[in-house]
Amino acid sequence: MKFQLCVAGGTFDHLHVGHKAFITNALSYTQKLLLGVTSDGFVWEKVAKEEIQPYKTRRSTLEKLIKEKGWQDRIEIAPIHSNSIPKIWEDLPIEAIIASENTLPGAESIRSIRKKYAKPLPIIVLPLLTTSDGKLLSSTRIRTGEISQNIPAGHILYITQDLRQKLSLPFGTLVGDLASWLKNNPIDPEKVATVGDAISDTFNLLGISRKLSVVDLHIARKEAFHSLRDHNFIGNEIVYIVDNPAGTITPALASTLEHVFRANSKDHIIVQIRGEEDLSVLPLILCAPIGFTIFYGQPGNGIVVTHVNQDNKKKAYGFIRKFQAKRVL
16 A cells, blocks of 8 residues: 555654665655654653754755655655644645654654544554664664674774875864863763873873773883873773784774773773774774764874764774774684
8 A cells, every 4th residue: 555645753863774764665655755853852862862963964964865865756854843743734634654663652642642633544663674783773872882883893904004194194183282172172071082191191180080091001102101000090990901913903902992882881991902002093983972072192293182973983984994804813
């Protein structure tokens, strides 16, 4: 059965392949789709809701997809402000509600409200996509950093000379005076990571707490500390020791960073690398939840501030894909 007019809705945050599949599938059931997008004021009970993109951004991304697919005549968008169909659509001859397993409660609420005034609408429930771990793909998992583009499992990644030159450029914003920058840009200690011994020690001396420190006991590739005791850490941190030779990203480093964030611990974590931590910024960007801020030193230039967002995750993954990968025997 194909309807003439159906309605669907959602937050459509950090538009991903699951959203695209849902819209494509929905259009196979209806000639025209009314697509409601949750307004900024109606984003409720969402995990990491402070990292949800603004309505304007979410709508713009959807409009771009619609244009790319040539769906302009088949999809109409409007903001959702409550558990009801937007007023501009109330008098339209809507024939059915299309929902996913995640949006089914909202669809049932709409049907419950609508049946007081009109004929109850049938609900078509479309399946959700799953990721490689067997769990459902969702924007919440993307926002919290649980899923993103993955580093090839079981491979050591080796940097190439071309990449070395590109990665010598700051991956973020260069900051000269850290204290002044922090004064003008308040940070959440639970969403901060430092990479490098100099920047980590600077944070310690300034008394700035954070979630994660990645160190290798060297500064500018010269031994600067004999052990973590020589650093100005408090001493109650949880420490992971990882082997990661210079110029590489090892499976051990990648899996350790993934574990740090999935464990959801409140403790300050130190990842001490035996080898070199320079390239750990890349897997850290992929593993950290959206909304995190990473500080690392740029030799001869200053401190780089990198914000973990979808754009930087994609950029980091783009670099990762250009490494030479060799399977661990």
